[in-house]
Amino acid sequence: MLKVGLLGAGRIGQVHAMNIAGNVRSTLVAVSDMYEDAARKLAATHGAEARSSEAILSDPEIDAVLIATSTDTHSDLIEAAAKAGKAVLCEKPVDLSLERAQQCLRNVAGTGKPVMIGFNRRFDPNFAALKASMQKGEIGKPELLSLTSFDPAPPPVSYIKVSGGLFRDMMIHDFDMANFLMGEAPVALRAVGSSLVDPEIGAAGDVDTAVVTLTYADGRIAVIKNSRRAVYGYDQRVEMLGSEGLLQAGNVLENTVVRSTADGVLSGKPTYFFLERYMPAYAAEWEAFLAAALDGQAMPVTLEDGISALALAEAATESARSGQAVALNGQAN
Amino acid sequence: MLKVGLLGAGRIGQVHAMNIAGNVRSTLVAVSDMYEDAARKLAATHGAEARSSEAILSDPEIDAVLIATSTDTHSDLIEAAAKAGKAVLCEKPVDLSLERAQQCLRNVAGTGKPVMIGFNRRFDPNFAALKASMQKGEIGKPELLSLTSFDPAPPPVSYIKVSGGLFRDMMIHDFDMANFLMGEAPVALRAVGSSLVDPEIGAAGDVDTAVVTLTYADGRIAVIKNSRRAVYGYDQRVEMLGSEGLLQAGNVLENTVVRSTADGVLSGKPTYFFLERYMPAYAAEWEAFLAAALDGQAMPVTLEDGISALALAEAATESARSGQAVALNGQAN
Amino acid sequence: MLKVGLLGAGRIGQVHAMNIAGNVRSTLVAVSDMYEDAARKLAATHGAEARSSEAILSDPEIDAVLIATSTDTHSDLIEAAAKAGKAVLCEKPVDLSLERAQQCLRNVAGTGKPVMIGFNRRFDPNFAALKASMQKGEIGKPELLSLTSFDPAPPPVSYIKVSGGLFRDMMIHDFDMANFLMGEAPVALRAVGSSLVDPEIGAAGDVDTAVVTLTYADGRIAVIKNSRRAVYGYDQRVEMLGSEGLLQAGNVLENTVVRSTADGVLSGKPTYFFLERYMPAYAAEWEAFLAAALDGQAMPVTLEDGISALALAEAATESARSGQAVALNGQAN
Amino acid sequence: MLKVGLLGAGRIGQVHAMNIAGNVRSTLVAVSDMYEDAARKLAATHGAEARSSEAILSDPEIDAVLIATSTDTHSDLIEAAAKAGKAVLCEKPVDLSLERAQQCLRNVAGTGKPVMIGFNRRFDPNFAALKASMQKGEIGKPELLSLTSFDPAPPPVSYIKVSGGLFRDMMIHDFDMANFLMGEAPVALRAVGSSLVDPEIGAAGDVDTAVVTLTYADGRIAVIKNSRRAVYGYDQRVEMLGSEGLLQAGNVLENTVVRSTADGVLSGKPTYFFLERYMPAYAAEWEAFLAAALDGQAMPVTLEDGISALALAEAATESARSGQAVALNGQAN
Structure with a gap:
């Protein structure tokens, strides 16, 4: 206990x-x-x-x-x-x-x-199942990763101002997910970002829409897309192309009801935000922490992991500003 | 030629x-x-x-x-x-x-x-693929069949009056599909029918909504549902439960576009009616007739098949009227 | 409290x-x-x-x-x-x-x-959302209901023998769901049943596969399909056709991962059985009981509802045995 | 005629x-x-x-x-x-x-x-429906475009050698689709590419896996992903995020059959390659040419469009080689 x-x-x-x-x-x-x-x-x-x-x-x-x-x-x-x-x-x-x-x-x-960093998405049952399938070799050698993370609506600009910016505040989850799924750190990063959702976000010096490309020593590639606004709900998808197939982890919908009318076939929306979507992930995260703290298992997400993701966020911030690619050392921290 | x-x-x-x-x-x-x-x-x-x-x-x-x-x-x-x-x-x-x-x-x-009867649905690529999977044993022994056939809108009452009624005019396709997929004729039939869509159809002595249950000598069961009105398009689905799985053949949609908005996730409707849905089936049907007429292959749908389906339609008409089950001889004609 | x-x-x-x-x-x-x-x-x-x-x-x-x-x-x-x-x-x-x-x-x-009967499925968020949509008139007038309930595997024959039979033990949930969604009791019932899954179930005098048709005073129709075996998991679906559309409540899947390989596109299975599928329903059921017991709200499922479903189960048992339709009084109990 | x-x-x-x-x-x-x-x-x-x-x-x-x-x-x-x-x-x-x-x-x-260039994908009914929805304003202002184009298998290396490289031979379709959907030319381009599928492709100086990011004068962003190998079939998807929603055009599947077994829920694969997938697009393309040649309508895809796409392919080839962003004039040619 x-x-x-x-x-x-x-x-x-x-x-x-x-x-x-x-x-x-x-x-x-x-x-x-x-x-x-x-x-x-x-x-x-x-x-x-x-x-x-x-x-x-x-x-x-x-x-x-x-x-x-x-x-x-x-x-x-x-x-x-x-x-x-x-x-x-x-x-x-x-x-x-x-x-x-x-x-x-x-x-x-x-x-x-032992210190664990709360990258809750690693514990989402869908992403975890995707990784398990990948590790079993069910799509051969993984080659091209795509991460889509759209928030339903932007936070207040007051929050944006102290958030460290989109790359440190929001995309940091995706950087960790890339590390988690690619199993190593990238050697270069290219970022582009814009303020399309809310001009006040741009005025505050931040972006609200961004795309980052990560490249790895062995030529593999990862792409991350972020937007602060997806009016249909919290859009959280992962897609990995491998030599023998494709893995996709899709959104969790509000419910399974489908309504067909003269207007089309209507399904439920993705659950609204991270509390709904990742509730099972938070519970699994806590289980994993207990396994480390009580049973002597290794921490599933370390302080080093936290720093690795932060380093990518910092590089992305720089790349989006300079317009240039940023070389990385390919090491976790 | x-x-x-x-x-x-x-x-x-x-x-x-x-x-x-x-x-x-x-x-x-x-x-x-x-x-x-x-x-x-x-x-x-x-x-x-x-x-x-x-x-x-x-x-x-x-x-x-x-x-x-x-x-x-x-x-x-x-x-x-x-x-x-x-x-x-x-x-x-x-x-x-x-x-x-x-x-x-x-x-x-x-x-x-040789005479062939034009039960076009047997040649629909989706239903044909379902049957092929079933025959390969991919769901073990087939046990429970469900057929859903809804028209987008009822025909004029003038047509209803000379049509022979829903069971002979519309459900006859499903009776043939049941024969096609179950591979034998049923031993009993129970039909219920109502006029819910258009009171004039009821006034003309016909039904527009009906459910028929077929039972087979070895205990297997088939259910057929018909309605003359599905405002979202032509709804044509087949579902077979077997000892090792379930096969479902779904609708063909207008297009693959999915639109997610604050109102939900909207997909295309089923194609509107039989000319759109079954166009590939009519072409495949003609190919099959050519194979019989030119290459000496057996007719894929015989006059006997046409009579077998008609016998079921007649039994259903009687059962819906009397409220009683109708015993059948379990033979094709 | x-x-x-x-x-x-x-x-x-x-x-x-x-x-x-x-x-x-x-x-x-x-x-x-x-x-x-x-x-x-x-x-x-x-x-x-x-x-x-x-x-x-x-x-x-x-x-x-x-x-x-x-x-x-x-x-x-x-x-x-x-x-x-x-x-x-x-x-x-x-x-x-x-x-x-x-x-x-x-x-x-x-x-x-106040006495409440635990028909947990009424509280499933998917079925509840379907009913809410129906009650808002989103598919016009409901006309044709289909319920599919397949268990993943049959219980031991020892259980079957004291269960009261499939209609009282298993389909009773569907009878209640029909009452819940149709909003009134049927006037006639036709049942067919077979022992296809396990001959010992047949030897014990019960069926393991069954189809029941319910008809209502105003001509509406409901069909219920049950099987004791769906090797792919607990299959629980509801479908209602109305004058202006179709509502379908589908299965809850293990996860959202989709794997595309040379063999096809593979999705997760339905959750295995009622404890997984209906866990949220049991919690919502308890909330509803608290609302009645503590806040003076009406019981959402009454003893009368329990008896109404039981009466249908008894009629189905009789109809499956006799092969005849059973007339009902169209009243809840 | x-x-x-x-x-x-x-x-x-x-x-x-x-x-x-x-x-x-x-x-x-x-x-x-x-x-x-x-x-x-x-x-x-x-x-x-x-x-x-x-x-x-x-x-x-x-x-x-x-x-x-x-x-x-x-x-x-x-x-x-x-x-x-x-x-x-x-x-x-x-x-x-x-x-x-x-x-x-x-x-x-x-x-x-009049000269028309055969960018057949503009005539694909799914992509055309996506564009029509976008133009009707159904997702508000379009902001972030994603194009996924994976071939089922790489061509022979002999073909690769005379093809002009992945960007000119394969991604040129996506450059045109970006022009088609964004409605203007980008102002900058970043490309990364690797040879992951076949080392001989790399030895021939080409890449087989690539990601390109396009940015537009008003801050909008487009991402294109290409791979020469998707063993599950021809993967052709378009996704546009707008201020009021998301549009996705998915793959066309072989058939609608879904098989649920103890191994999971299996659907059909995407149609194998461009001849299957784009057959309706080629027919519609010809119709569009006839409308221009016979009815005096404007050419739907012009020589200028062909050159615009080619300019992007050339810039991408350069960016992938240099590792640097390439500035573009934001004009079609």
């Missing part, structure tokens, strides 16, 4: 609280948040205590912490938690600064404590 | 004319119709002559006739053509009267001329 | 326990089972007590009981629980004997306590 | 011959080919004459020529035919040399004869 402290009681913290409390192998002991009320409310729902982050980290009874606070606190909290001897699961991204994230890795290295 | 006379220049006659003239192994020599103008016009399109039916049947140069006239003339024309030594392809049904059709079979028997 | 006693700790009892304990508006207080160990184990998982059924029913602190015991105890327990003043949710069927179920209804009537 | 001479009796010439001869508004008068036997054989099938190209071009009775010869002869034949006063439909590409193609355009300009 893993005793867990949760740092951050926001939207994603609430999802994690439910999984921690709902799993027979973990207990939610305490919750902290910069808004004490939010911590108290969430703690009460699950029979836990509201505490400060410091109180959680210094409690020797607590085995693990889940960091779901704002991004600018991640590196500090990872370091503090690892030094306090906790197993750590931290939401993505590690940091908006690649340099700070690399420093965090060095600082944590000595503690010997 | 088969020299062909076409009897009947209506909608379905025009389809046949195109296939006869377009096939390198057949020539359309002459066309007849009760409306001479129609015959002339169709003949001209394909470089053929307009003649009377008698002139066509008595022309020793003509090898085969395709009968696409009104149903009440089928039996007489089949007999006359067979006696004249022609190979015959006749549109379904053989007759509205089972007795007359059986007499026709006896009259034709002596001529030794 | 509803305090709940659970009678029956078997497979389906465990599902209910999870929903009762997992819902913020209900608490699982006690569990009983004929096997004390099973009750103890399940109670422990959810922090409840193991008790006898009598102890649960006589505890004034307990507001409601969920009956998930073997079918032969349902009527007695419903009566006892209602007399003890509990709100009741009882698994289907009410009883194997229609007469006993009707007596149960009369006995319960005086208590004024 | 248009009298047509066909130059080239190869595989694609045979398709055109069938459409020319099968259309009531055109006649196939003569066929030429560098292999006289091939010309004779094809001419005989359609009741035409075998002649030399010169004889065809100098025959005043012939109104139009269809050029389906090898690519290196296209420019010369277009010029000769236009000077001879013929309407011209020429297979893509105009030339392997952009300079030569531009010269051809200048040389033809003075003749006043």
Whole structure:
């Protein structure tokens, strides 16, 4: 039984609280948040205590912490938690600064404590099934990867301004998915981006529509497409062409009802956003963390993975700005 | 090269004319119709002559006739053509009267001329692929068949009145499909029918919505559903459950475009009616007739098949009226 | 907060326990089972007590009981629980004997306590969405209903022998779904059934493959197909043709991965059986019971509904045996 | 009635011959080919004459020529035919040399004869329906285009060597489709390419797998993916994201049969290659040419369109070699 402290009681913290409390192998002991009320409310729902982050980290009874606070606190909290001897699961991204994230890795290295980064999509049953099929060789040698990730609607511009930009905030999931599926880091990256959805996003110096091409040492290629707006719902698709076939993981629809009328054949939309689509993924992610923290299995997503994705986000930001390809060293971090 | 006379220049006659003239192994020599103008016009399109039916049947140069006239003339024309030594392809049904059709079979028997009945659906590439899969044993032993046949819109009531009723006019295709796929005739039949689409159809003594259950000597079951109205297009589906799986043949859609908007995910409709849906089937049907007439292969759909389907239609008409199950002898005719 | 006693700790009892304990508006207080160990184990998982059924029913602190015991105890327990003043949710069927179920209804009537029957499929999000669309008039007037329910594999023959037969044990769900979607009871029923899956099922006097046709006072028609074996998984589909369109609720697939190879395009199978497919339905069913028990809403599925479905099962059993249509009074019970 | 001479009796010439001869508004008068036997054989099938190209071009009775010869002869034949006063439909590409193609355009300009380039995919009913929906504004403002074109298997290396390379030979279709759907020419292009399918293709200096990103003056983006090998068939998909939705045009499958077994749910493959997939497109292309040649409508695909696509192919070849983005003038040619 893993005793867990949760740092951050926001939207994603609430999802994690439910999984921690709902799993027979973990207990939610305490919750902290910069808004004490939010911590108290969430703690009460699950029979836990509201505490400060410091109180959680210094409690020797607590085995693990889940960091779901704002991004600018991640590196500090990872370091503090690892030094306090906790197993750590931290939401993505590690940091908006690649340099700070690399420093965090060095600082944590000595503690010997395992750190997992919350790239939830790896645990989506559909993407996981796609990878399993690929690894069984069911499409031969994988050669050309396509990732489509469209959000249903853009976040407020106030959020955009502190987000680190589309590549660090949104496409970082796809960079990790590319790493996950290609099994190695690319050697070059080309990015293009535009502000088509909302001119205020462009005015804030960010893009809302972008395409990135990754190339690998052995010639394989990956393409990532992002848009901040798909009015029909959260569009999350993966497609891998291999020497013996194609694998596609499609969207999860609201329901299976199909209506045929004089206007055409109408099916349900994709589920609206990440909370609906990835709810099973968050539960599976927590299971995987428990397997590492309790059973001594290797962390399925490491701090190094988090840094690798961040490095790609930084390179993409640069490439979209300069218009040039960026050479990469082909190493994870 | 088969020299062909076409009897009947209506909608379905025009389809046949195109296939006869377009096939390198057949020539359309002459066309007849009760409306001479129609015959002339169709003949001209394909470089053929307009003649009377008698002139066509008595022309020793003509090898085969395709009968696409009104149903009440089928039996007489089949007999006359067979006696004249022609190979015959006749549109379904053989007759509205089972007795007359059986007499026709006896009259034709002596001529030794092959007669094919135009159950075009057997030649639909989708249904044919379903049958091929079934015969390869890909779903083990077939056990439970479902046929769904919905027309886009009911015909005029004037047509209904001379049609012989839904079971003889419309469901006869499904009875033949059941015979085709089950490979034997049923031992009992239960029919229910209603007039839901158009009260005038009910006033004319017919039904427009019907369900028939067929049972077979070895316990297998088939269900047929018919409606005269599916506003989304011509709905033609076949489904067979077997001991090792399920086969489904679905509709052919207008196009492959899918549009996702805030209202849902919209696909194309089924093609509108039998001319669109079964155009490839009519061409394949003509190929099959040529293989029989020119290459000595067995007729793929015989006069006996036509009578077997008609016997089921007659039994269904009776069962729907009486409310009782009708016992059948389990033989084709 | 509803305090709940659970009678029956078997497979389906465990599902209910999870929903009762997992819902913020209900608490699982006690569990009983004929096997004390099973009750103890399940109670422990959810922090409840193991008790006898009598102890649960006589505890004034307990507001409601969920009956998930073997079918032969349902009527007695419903009566006892209602007399003890509990709100009741009882698994289907009410009883194997229609007469006993009707007596149960009369006995319960005086208590004024609400009783809900667990027809879980009404709460499946797909079927519920289909009904909602139908009720909004999106396909005009509903006319022809088709229900397909195939189990992945037959139960042991030992179970078949005490099950009351396919119509009472399996198709009863479809009879309820027909009542739910057609909104009234049929006036006639025709059933055919065979033993095709397992000869031992036939030897035990039951069928494993069956088709039932229901007809309604206004001419509408419903068809139900059941098989005890669909090797590709639990096949649960609903299709309603209306005057302005068609509604279809399809299967829920294991995942969204599609693999295209030289062999074809391969998608996931339907989820394996009712626990996977209907897990969301069981949770929604419990929500609906809470809304009735706590908020004074009407029971969404009544004891009368349970009896209506049972009456159809009894009529189908008779029709399949006699080969004749059975007239019904068109009333719910 | 248009009298047509066909130059080239190869595989694609045979398709055109069938459409020319099968259309009531055109006649196939003569066929030429560098292999006289091939010309004779094809001419005989359609009741035409075998002649030399010169004889065809100098025959005043012939109104139009269809050029389906090898690519290196296209420019010369277009010029000769236009000077001879013929309407011209020429297979893509105009030339392997952009300079030569531009010269051809200048040389033809003075003749006043309309020239159409055979970008058949514009006439595919699925892509045409996608464009029609887009133009009706059904997805709002189009923003992000994705084109997927995978051949089933690579051509012989001997063909690769004279093909001009993947960008000129294969992706040229996608460049034209991008022009067709985006409605303007891009301002920059980034290409990456690899030889993954067959090392001999790489040894011949070509790539077999490539991704190109196009950017437009207003910030819109298009991505093109090509592979010479998709073992499951000819994979031809278009996807356009707009401000109010997504349009996708999918593959055409062999048939609609779906087989569900213990191994999963198996559908038909995409039709094998361009002759199967685009047969309706070739017929519609010919109709469009007739509408221009006979009815005075504007050519639906012009020589300028051919040159625009070729310019993109040349830029892509350069970008893939240099690794750098290529700036374009955003004009069609």
